[in-house]
Amino acid sequence: MPRLRPIVVLAAVCVLTAAIVATPAISQTPKSGGVLTVMQREDLPQGFAILETSTISSVWPSMPCFSNLVIFDPLKKQESVDTVIGELAEKWSWQDTYRNLVFFLRKGVKWHDGQPFTSKDVKYTFDMLRETPDAAGKLRINPRKDWYANVEAVEAAEPHTVVFRLKKPQPSLLLMLASGYSPIYAAHVPAATYRTTCVGTGPFKVKEWKKAEYVEFVKNPDYFIKGRPYLDGLKYIPIPERGTKFAALQAGRLDVAFPGDATKTIAEQVTKAEPRIKATITGQNVNDNLLLNVTKPPFNNVKLRQAFSLAIDRRGVVQSVHQGGAAVGASMAPKPFGVWGMLDKDLASLPGYGKAADEKAKAKKLLAEAGHGPSNPLKVELATRAIPQYLDFASFVINELKQVGVEATLKQIETAQWHPLATRKEFQAGPNLTGIGIDDPDANYFENWACGSPRNYGGYCNEQIMKMIEAQSQELDAKKRLAMVIEIQKKLEADAGRPTIAWRQDYYLQWQHVKNLIPHQSIYNWGRMQEVWLDK
């Protein structure tokens, strides 16, 4: 056999290497076509009416129909002000030291029914959200009204220019406008229509919603970004039972999971059984917390609130309820997925974050000071939603309270009754999950902690903390703002108005042939699907 010349061997190696390197590059070129089958946790509770909902169950399957003014870049996993990109707004500009936000809108955008999109639609949407006296539309429920409490006026002087005039500077407004919770509604379509169908400007149009069976979307041929979306359509299939839905994913009946649904254990089992399914670990911006109704006894007594906060072993919740798939943190999502969370060393000094036995001893002392001991145990009824994510947490909490001498019973509430009951404050305490649209203090504090906010279920109201919340909202220096937010977190934990117990992590599952579906650190903002394509 003749010996090959070294130069020939080298050339062959180069060609092979180039071929190997080039192959993935070729496969990464987006392909058009195909229908993505998507897991849906339950049927759409509020239809496509994102502005009226507080649950990812409605946001996730509705996002492909809508567009925002701005949105978080779907291809970047960590959301921040730097990843905000234009959607219906081509560009924007802060003026007068963050007091005025001017949006320059895209021209030639059409609603799915063929009507032109203009600045009037933007004004209509935000006047309705702010519930101004002259608003042309009205929402049945308006959970995020307080997000826009600082907006003084929305002006649509020209068809393609909108100005948000603010009472005080608020840089975070732009982030809240980039959330999946902030779509633009059509002014010519009654708001109630969105509960049954969707007229948007998004990359996909609703084809059919067959209740409890599926929601089908088709590609919007008039979408304002040329060449998008890549997919011909989407099909969301509601499967409430956890085992069944992940079996469907594993069997290939679904391409992707529902955000926040796969636990660490499920992800481990599915990826082991089917290596072509990949898991992406990220944050959810959803926390386990203990709602305490501070508007009436016994939890108008701060000592009892503190005792409850101290009694619950937060690391125990992470270890047992979440099997390690969560992180301990105060009222803002902890690192590495959260931006504003406190460091472990700072958390350790807060009440409830020390050694479990020591904290329980302190809890017993506080209960004794409030007049409760073995001869006079505090009796409490906990209320929670009758779904496994809530019940596991509730079972853990009951046992923790039992260890400090509190006799707790559990009342299970059906999901449909839960939010009205919580809003009316018809409960004493409740193990609860809270999801926040974006990882930002304004979104969290104005929605869940502000005095009088409809989502402040426990009715906690502290004037001093409100001033601190408003001050951080206006702060333009990022470092100073972070320091202020950390102070707020410390005060909230000390006051135990709504003790935060753990922050959930997502183990998002999708088949390898699904490309460009990048989970973010909040489950609410990456469901638009215009960049997603199938490598089949």
Next chain:
Amino acid sequence: MAIITHDVVIAAAPRRAGLVTTVLRFCRKKPLGAAGGALVMVMVLTAIFADQLATHDPIATDAAATLAPPGEAHWLGTDHLGRDIYSRIVHGTRVSLAVGLLSTLLGSVFGGMVGLVSAYFGGKTDLITQRVLDILQGLPLLVLALVMSAALGPSIENVVIAISIPIMPRAARVIRASVLSIREMQYIEAARALGLRHLRIAFRHVLPNTIGPFIVLTTAQLGSAILTEAALSFLGLGVPEPYPSWGRMLSVSAAEYAQKAPHLVLFPGIAISLAVFGSNLLGDALRDTLDPRLRGAQ
């Protein structure tokens, strides 16, 4: 008339066998039924002495020992919250037995009353009652219990009511059939001729003679009541958390971890199977023993 009755009673009075003799004879004739009875007895004793038999607090969580396999510290392992499965099964016996017995008794007693009144008075009363029972019986036990439980909300009391309602029409039918034949008996005719009131005849002379079918019915329904309770708890409509219930132990969270820790579903599943198996065997044997048409059956 009274003297004749007195004479007949004296003449016909058989020599009564003792309890032990009766039980032994039952065991000899119906060994499978006796095995079923033994299983039910074990359940009853476990429920009574649950506090002494359990090794741990059934609701105590232990973050350091989640999903522990069966071993010395936890005989049947722990669940995902670190709760001892053996202790939860032992305490779960109370729930299963209490719900099973109470719902069966409630359904049988109320159903029996309806059957008695319906058959005794007959005519339009019987016609209307039977049509209502037809409607109730048309609904499957589990579906009706599901609807009731969802409407009333999850609690032990509501589960008992939910399960007892579907049992009612079955009990009414069985008791009605017995009463229809009893009311034609000569001693009932005699009681009527003596001018006794309907209530006295129904409760003093008719009802005691339906006790055989009543016992058979109760034991036969016990197994399905336990199974329905387990199904309701499995679907989240049964006994509320954190109290242990066999059905809930098999529920969503357990299914999630079943691949990693199969003992989570294995042991509660065995407990349910044994309880239902035992009560069914006992019910069948009692039916064979007490039903004169099947007395010769083995």
